[in-house]
Amino acid sequence: xxxxxxxxxxxxxxxLGGSIELPVAPCEHAAARPVAPWTGExxxxxxxxxxxxxxxxxxxxxxxATHGWSVVAVDIQEAVVEAINAGLSHVEExxxxxxxxxxxxxxxxxxxxxxxxxxxxxxxxxxxxxxVMLDDEHQPDYRYMDSAVAxxxxxxxxxxxxxFETTLPVGDTRQRFTPRLEAAGGLTAExxxxxxxxxxxxxSGSALRNLAMYxxxxxxxxxxxxxxxxxxxxxxxxxxxxxxxxxxxxEFSKLADTTYRDxxxxxxxxxxxxxxxxxxxxLEVIAAANSQPxxxxxxxxxxxxxxxIPVYPHFLLSRAPEMELVELSRRVNDGxxxxxxxxxxxxxxxxxxxxxxxxxxxxxxxxxELAYSRAMPLIERLKGNGAVVSxxxxxxxxxxxxxxxxxxxxxxxxxxxxxxxxxxADRLWATLDPGRFPSARMLYDGRNSLRELxxxxxxxxxxxxxxxxxxxxxxxxxx
Numbered sequence: 231x232x233x234x235x236x237x238x239x240x241x242x243x244x245x246l247g248g249s250i251e252l253p254v255a256p257c258e259h260a261a262a263r264p265v266a267p268w269t270g271e272x273x274x275x276x277x278x279x280x281x282x283x284x285x286x287x288x289x290x291x292x293x294x295a296t297h298g299w300s301v302v303a304v305d306i307q308e309a310v311v312e313a314i315n316a317g318l319s320h321v322e323e324x325x326x327x328x329x330x331x332x333x334x335x336x337x338x339x340x341x342x343x344x345x346x347x348x349x350x351x352x353x354x355x356x357x358x359x360x361x362v363m364l365d366d367e368h369q370p371d372y373r374y375m376d377s378a379v380a381x382x383x384x385x386x387x388x389x390x391x392x393x394f395e396t397t398l399p400v401g402d403t404r405q406r407f408t409p410r411l412e413a414a415g416g417l418t419a420e421x422x423x424x425x426x427x428x429x430x431x432x433x434s435g436s437a438l439r440n441l442a443m444y445x446x447x448x449x450x451x452x453x454x455x456x457x458x459x460x461x462x463x464x465x466x467x468x469x470x471x472x473x474x475x476x477x478x479x480x481e482f483s484k485l486a487d488t489t490y491r492d493x494x495x496x497x498x499x500x501x502x503x504x505x506x507x508x509x510x511x512x513l514e515v516i517a518a519a520n521s522q523p524x525x526x527x528x529x530x531x532x533x534x535x536x537x538x539i540p541v542y543p544h545f546l547l548s549r550a551p552e553m554e555l556v557e558l559s560r561r562v563n564d565g566x567x568x569x570x571x572x573x574x575x576x577x578x579x580x581x582x583x584x585x586x587x588x589x590x591x592x593x594x595x596x597x598x599e600l601a602y603s604r605a606m607p608l609i610e611r612l613k614g615n616g617a618v619v620s621x622x623x624x625x626x627x628x629x630x631x632x633x634x635x636x637x638x639x640x641x642x643x644x645x646x647x648x649x650x651x652x653x654x655a656d657r658l659w660a661t662l663d664p665g666r667f668p669s670a671r672m673l674y675d676g677r678n679s680l681r682e683l684x685x686x687x688x689x690x691x692x693x694x695x696x697x698x699x700x701x702x703x704x705x706x707x708x709x
Contacts, residue, residue, distance in 0.1 A: 234460045234471045238445040252443045255468040262298035262465065267389050268354035270461035275299045276354035278462075281346055281378050282396075283310050285599070286430050287359045288321050288331065289437040290395070295334035297466040302349040303342040304381075314342035323435050323597055330438070346378065350385030355462050358382070359395040359430055361537070363601075368544045370399055372406075379407055383414035388422040390415075391458045393448075395430040397484050397538070399545040403427040403477040404451045420452035426459035427477040429484035434597045445470045449480030488542040489556055494528045495539070496559035499566055502530035502695025512695030513678060530694045532653055532676030533566040533604030535593030540564075540602040566694070567607045570674055571615060573692055574649055577672045582616035585669070587639055587647035589662075590654025590677075591623040591631065598625040600634075604676075605653045609635050612651075620647065624658055642666065655679035664689060 260273060268276025275298040280291040283303040295301045303314050313320045317335035319328040334340035343349055350356050360378045365371040375396060386392060392411055394403050408425045417423040428448045432440045446463045448471060450456025460473040474480045498516065505512035512530060519525045534540050540563070543556045551557070571581075578584060593603035600606070605621070612619045613635065621636035628638035639645060641658070646669050652659055655677035664670065664686055673685060675693040685691055692698035 234464050234473050236473060238472050239470060254439060254442045255470070257442075257468045259297055259465070259468070264298065264300070266354075269389070270458050272461070272465075275465060277302065277352055278355040278357060278466075279304055279346075279349035279353035279382070281349070281356060281358045281382060282360035283314060283342060284359075285321050285323070285434060286395075286432050286437060288314070288319060289324055289327055289432065289441070290357065290359060290430075291340060292319075292327060292330035292334055293438065293441050294466045295337075295339040296330060299339070299466060301334065301340045302353060303340065304344065304346045304349045305342060306344055308344060311342040311344050314340065324437050325435075326438050346381030347383070347385040350382035350390065351387060352385075354389065355391045355393065356382055356386070357393045357395055362396050362398060363537070364541055364544055369548050370545055375407075379410055383411055386411050386415045386417065386423065388415075388417060390417075391424040391426070391455070391462060393426045393428050393459050393462070395428055397429055397488075397542055397545065398427065398481055399549055400478050400481045400485065401549070403481060408451055420454050424450065424455040424458040425477070426450040426455045427480045428459060428463065429480060431484070431487075434594070434599065442468045445472045447472050447474055447480050447483055449474040449477040451477050485542050485546050488538050489546055489559075491528065492534060492539045492543050492563060493555060493559040494526070495530070495534055496562040498528050498530040499562055499694070501527070503569070505695040506697070509697050511697060513681075513693075529678065531566065531678070532570055532608070532651075532694060534563045535601065535603040535605075536599070537601045564607075567604055567611055569694075570608065570651060570676060571611050573674060574651070574672065575615070577690055577692070577698075578648060580616070581612065584617050584649070585645070585647045586612050586617045586619050586649045586651060587645055587667075588612070588619060588621040588636060589623075589650060589652045589659055590656055591621055591634060591636075592625055592654060595654035595656035596625075603653070606634060608651065608653060620645065623654075624656065644668070645670075648672070649674065652676045652680065659683075 262275035265274045277300040278294050279302045280287050281304040283305040291301045291303045305311055310320055317332045319331040358378055360374045362375050363371045408419050419425050431444045446467050446469055448460045456473055460471050463471045502512045516527045519527055543560055546556055591605040592599055593601055609619050619636045620639040621631050622639040622641055631638040644666050647667055648669050649672045651674045653676050670689050672690045678693040678696055690698050
């Protein structure tokens with residue numbers, strides 16, 4: 231069974247530069263004994279409701295079911311509910327998930343509903359993993375989480391354990407949501423209601439693997455809540471469970487993690503700008519620096535997308551606007567699109583009526599998700615400067631590309647583009663045939679993934695902090 235500890239025991243590799251791959255913990259759980267109600271006794275299982283059966287919620291539901299828990303997935307999308315109740319996974323990018331969903335459903339351990347109250351009434355544990363994003367003023371947007379809490383509140387009962395896995399600003403578990411749960415059922419936290427926060431730490435495309443790799447952090451609104459939540463995770467996960475001192479400490483840990491990466495990437499982007507100025511390859515510099523085990527510089531790029539890194543620093547800033555480094559890092563990373571535009575203008579001149587092809591529209595290659603993708607501001611800025619923008623992404627249909635404001639490009643066809651800009655690092659780009667782009671004069675490699683691409687002399691290569699093929703000391707002096 232997973233161990234419950236006060237501090238993570240496998241943090242050593244995080245000091246090493248470069249990519250970090252933690253070992254996958256083997257499953258050492260014996261078959262669980264179903265009980266009702268579930269009170270945290272080791273070796274037992276109960277019923278858990280997972281509210282939000284999306285790209286992260288469904289892997290959680292499947293994981294819980296594989297360890298003998300009866301799982302009720304709750305989702306407001308009827309298509310999702312119908313798919314799960316048919317034993318099908320609607321999430322396509324997670325290796326092994328479809329098989330787990332089918333197996334759990336066939337064993338009667340996984341079903342779905344849109345009735346959050348009924349699911350909570352039946353469940354011993356309720357895990358919420360629905361989005362909290364940003365509004366137009368970069369403040370937390372609680373519309374989905376508030377709705378989810380309201381939906382389960384009528385079913386929360388004495389003995390319920392409610393765990394928030396969605397990343398939240400520090401203090402929300404205790405101050406915003408616990409009072410609502412207490413009021414709805416006439417319950418008192420720590421006496422007959424247990425409330426905790428445990429941040430989701432999953433990566434799209436590797437969620438099931440991550441569940442067996444990363445220590446599971448848990449913090450309660452009090453010691454009883456923390457203990458009950460930790461016992462739940464110890465029964466369903468093979469990785470180490472870290473029982474932290476409070477919900478606030480657990481909330482802060484996720485924000486610290488993601489904001490560190492944003493700040494680190496901003497530093498790499500600033501290094502890349504200086505490398506451009508002096509004609510040095512920043513990737514060579516970073517590899518050399520990271521050979522010292524206390525350096526772990528990330529890679530620069532055209533910007534940061536996804537649900538996490540561009541969003542969660544603002545959760546910190548919403549409560550602590552004095553964090554100047556956090557705010558500056560956000561501006562630096564968001565400014566990378568403008569840097570790409572200026573680089574194009576420096577090489578091509580004015581962009582009025584200039585055809586430009588953007589490759590990669592999702593926030594990351596291999597994941598069909600547009601959340602905070604830098605492709606959208608890139609397309610908008612290019613069009614704002616007069617460019618005629620076409621685009622291609624292997625995960626998107628032509629209609630989806632057109633909906634983003636670009637002319638759909640069909641891979642392999644001839645194009646009159648004068649410039650090609652990569653916004654993802656899809657491996658497909660390495661097969662790009664320059665002969666299909668007879669008018670192309672520049673390739674802007676926004677993810678530094680095409681340095682080895684064989685280009686004719688007429689096409690200037692420029693990466694992010696990687697000198698272009700037309701770099702000269704005179705050109706550098708103008709930067």
